[in-house]
Amino acid sequence: MRVRVRVIVGILVIVWLAIGVAAAAQRDYFAGQPVSCASVGTVALTIVTGPLNYTGLNPKIACEIPQPSQ
Structure with a gap:
């Protein structure tokens, strides 16, 4: 019984993430953009959500990487 539950949960997680990848692809997040902290975070958050x-959630991440001192 426990193995069956784990399999079902595993399949649901894979389907959930696949839908997230589809949403990110529809928003052209994989289209050769310059890679930055914000763009990587936005893509990851879109996949995880x-x-x-598709309910109207449009996650965005804003972050700044500290610049090295001169």
Whole structure:
């Protein structure tokens, strides 16, 4: 019984993340943009939120990387 539950949960997680990848692809997040902290974070968050993207959720991340001192 426990093995069956784990399999079902595993399949649901894979489907959830696949829907998130589809949402990110539809928003052209994989289209050769310059890689920055914000763009990587936005893509990751879009994938993790999965089907919630289709309910109107449009996650965005804003971050700044500290510049080295001169």
